[in-house]
Amino acid sequence: MSATTPIEGDRASVPGALETTLRDRRDAGAKLLVPYLMGGMSNDWVQVLQAVVAAGADAVEVGLPFSDPMMDGPVIQEADVRALRRGTTPQGVLDDVIAAGVEVPIIVMTYYNLVFRAGHRRMARSLASAGVAAAIVPDLPLEEIGPWAEEADAASVETVLMVAPASPPERVRAICRRSRGFVYAVAQMGVTGERAALGGEAATVVGRIRQTTDLPVCVGIGISTPAQAVEVCSVADGVIVGSALVRRLVEGGGPEAAGSFIAELRTALDAVG
């Protein structure tokens, strides 16, 4: 059943820009910080992107807004709504990414229908043309990833895959073989959103991933505070922080608020890195 996957699983011989960047940072002893932003959610989102990079992000995840974000909690949903109300399109976000001209790798996070509608090849090439290093497509599991992965690989766009607390060991192995850039460890079962406390599942998931790959491992879903980021990085290489950042923007914060929150996280991680 799930253990066998019909697609080529072996890692590319030449690591991509995202993997190279994250490995170099890890080898230099740093913990990785990957903020998530919703593309096009406000007029100043490009400035927000620049601010989080200036505050110490190692890479940035940029969401393409979607009408039906099944994996997301209320905060990211609200960001989707705002971005779509502004008439944001996938290509519009990519044009903004080009305009932002940031130095760190950009990872586009998009639901699969936007990829499917555009066409695998067209989307992969659009991402590459915009200088996007990688993509996360959360509703495209290993079994269905073949046609996208082929085009993404050809365009040198690294496809980051997720490992969940529910993933059994044989799936973890197959996912890690196919993941590019890093492996996204899902900290808990559930949708995106801040949590008062993290369960112990993140450490277990990271442990399972470490047994099968030396790719960088970043933990996401629910990481809300510098203390939680530090806690997770006692086992992981880095963290992805989404809802906690986007909430500040939804509540009216701009580039400054975003930058200072990311700086707080950076300082906390550097203290343990």
Add this chain to the structure above:
Amino acid sequence: MSAQASGDSVPGPPTGLMGEPGPAGRYGEFGGRFVPESLMPACLELADAFATAWADPAYHAEYSGILATYGGRPTPLTECARLSAHLGVRLLLKREDLAHTGSHKINNVIGQALLTRRMGKHRMIAETGAGQHGVATATAAALLGLECVVFMGEVDIERQALNVFRMELLGSEVRPVGSGSATLKDAVNEAMRDWVATVTDTHYCIGSVMGPHPFPYMVRQLQRVVGDEARRQCRELLDGADPDVVVACVGGGSNAAGTFAGFVDTEARLVGVEAAGGAAITTGIPGVLHGMRSQLLQDESGQILEAHSISAGLDYPGIGPEHAHLAALGRATYATADDDEVLSAFQLLAETEGIIPALESAHALAWVVRQARELPAGSTVLVTLSGRGDKDVAQVRDILAARRRS
């Protein structure tokens, strides 16, 4: 009576049209399993659990037994003398409106509730549009002692207030969904979000032939009792012949899938009728939503569009993947009915036959009313009357009153 009710055989061809879709859950280019990794293990577990149950005579005995002694099966086949004379075709109704809870939805939920128990889970969640699936799920949960939470769009809660109270009477919690269009599609999103967090002890009892594999296949198998019964009943009535045309309404498409499964290997023409404002086959294009690849209403970027219909149960921008496949093959055709035609058909059936249909089911009737003159004289037409109209009476009263005023 039937082999199915005695539990000693599994109905339906194992392969071929409307057979087993294979481990990836494909129907031609449609179907599949497009869910986050967090849900993949649960989908795989469910596929295994359903395959095991479906091959187990004990499961069939319990399922058929409950449907017979509790669900009101078999439902009758009614020949409509007055409406047939009016339309000039021989009209037969498969009376799912007479099933317990007032629609075909009970067939599916009994099967899934039994499966929930077999998997050792104690909680069910469901989405609902018109409230029929929510009421049915709440009913099955009460019967088997399971916890139940039903997600329902705020717009639909308004339109179907009585069904909300029914679910609460049955001991379920109804959770309002205010995101997006606040209708069925958003209720599905919210149920999926709950399921990601609760999957270890919760089964998502999807109400139609949609979602990730194995749901489209499983729900069709649990609904095929409609088509299998209707086929036997038609042959009895028609001296061994099948109807010329078989018609059912389609939102996600569960009553149509169950009906078509009984007739797909006959000569009968199969017709699915979508709401004109939610016609995924007629106006949609291929895409991926709610775990499946199918025909979807969407814009040029891939954003999902909102469906609009007088019937909450058909307000869905997609359709079950097997319908998309049957349409692509041409084995079934899909037409639309608009709100005016539906209201007329609703009133016509009430006045000529003394049956008040659900607005959803009235779409199928509306097609027959419109097309009757085009059909060869003396054609036999089977319509699956998927549910009764009690839930719609207040809404129809208000619409008709507003029309009289204007």
